[in-house]
Amino acid sequence: MELRIVLRGALSGAFAGLLGFVFATIFAEPLIDRAITYEAGRTAVLDQLNVAAGRTTSAEGPEIFSRTIQSTVGAATGVVAFSAAMGALVAVAYVVLHGRFGVQPRTTAWLIAGFGFLGIYALPFAKYPANPPAIGHDFTIGTRGTLYLTLVAASLILLGLAFALARRLQRTMTQVAATVTAAVAFLVVFGVLVGLLPSLGHLSANVAASTDFGFARAATETPQPITNILSKALTIDGRQYAPGQIVYPGFDADLLWKFRWYAILNQLLIWTTIALVFGTLLQRFLSGPAEKPAPAGGRPADLAAAR
């Protein structure tokens, strides 16, 4: 039974991933392309600036796959694999929690998917949101990855504790009061945690890089305008830039907002689809074992009748 439930979860997830990929192709890929165009222009300007100032230039990453491959089969693999894994995790959580709450299997599945969306994506997003290409420094990837995964794990653990607290409080309070109390307790602890975790722009590597072209101090790693940080004028492409003058603009704020908005909608789509499809499959699987042989055996007869 467990295996069949888990397979249903993974299947729901894979289906959700396909929808997520279609959504991403329509809404997010054009934005990713614009971000990459910005990044390419930025890298070129930085190289010219560093050459003009007599500093070292950074080596560019290799292009292993074309953008076409990356934005189609590459993106599809990533989104579908991620979603299938999330569907399987929801199913595993269901198997563990099966029959403990005295509610419909479907309701439990929806709750788990809701908590999954919050813990794995929405809550970590509050501190370390999704970023388009061009945002995120190569030299901080290790720290950023650790911080992000730490916050994902902490969000899931705190959500679990909040849920347990709500159940405990229900013995002495009404359900609404218990839920609100647990939610407030969660927000306080989560808020303290988010406050304690460092903002990415304040990582020591970024503070150290602020004397380089294009890495002005900021709370995040979102590219600031590239300015001439030297005390003498620099000439780029025949144009002269005075000290402090902007050479290349910062990252487009509207583009960033749109990308993050679609990233959230994409996850909402994935988790909602997992909840609905897995909930329905689960309900059908658990409530109708007696009916199961009937459709299988009855199929030829149905076909015969249809003819």
Place this chain on the structure above:
Amino acid sequence: MSSASAPSLGRSKLAVSPQAISASRAAFVIGVTLLMALAAYYFVGVDEGTTSVFGKTLVLHEWVHDSRHLLGFPCH
């Protein structure tokens, strides 16, 4: 596998406890699924970035590049 409980209903002479079988089996299924799901999460989101099991080839990183950005994982 999952039909193990179905024949036992018919042949109740077999004194096999279905609970015991399904408990260890459940633990096995859950364990394998957890492992595979976490591996998928890791390879889609983290490998050849924060840490890497394939070295610094960037092949996997480049392949899932767009989804890594969209799914909210730290990237460059």
